[in-house]
Amino acid sequence: MKKWFVFVAVLALLIAHQDYWQWARTDLVWGFVPYNMAYHIGIALVTSLMWLVVCTFCWPEGLDDIQVENEESESP
Numbered sequence: 030m031k032k033w034f035v036f037v038a039v040l041a042l043l044i045a046h047q048d049y050w051q052w053a054r055t056d057l058v059w060g061f062v063p064y065n066m067a068y069h070i071g072i073a074l075v076t077s078l079m080w081l082v083v084c085t086f087c088w089p090e091g092l093d094d095i096q097v098e099n100e101e102s103e104s105p
Contacts, residue, residue, distance in 0.1 A: 031087045038079050046072055 048068055058067040 035083050035087060038083075042072065042076055042079065 048065065051065065051068065054064045056064050058064055062070075
């Protein structure tokens with residue numbers, strides 16, 4: 030289930046990033062930000078949140094539990 034969610038979310042973001050349907054828009058957001066720039070700011074924020082969710086819930090268990098051996102215990 031987790032892998033399918035990640036796959037679908039990444040695919041949806043890739044499709045949303047190709048914003049060819051709004052190249053002709055010239056209106057401003059908040060009076061000074063071009064619409065396409067505001068759209069890409071939104072995509073960047075959503076992508077950051079998605080990767081936070083992926084790293085939080087889909088990170089492999091035990092990957093961070095690597096034990097470092099002492100150099101003193103090694104015999105020549």
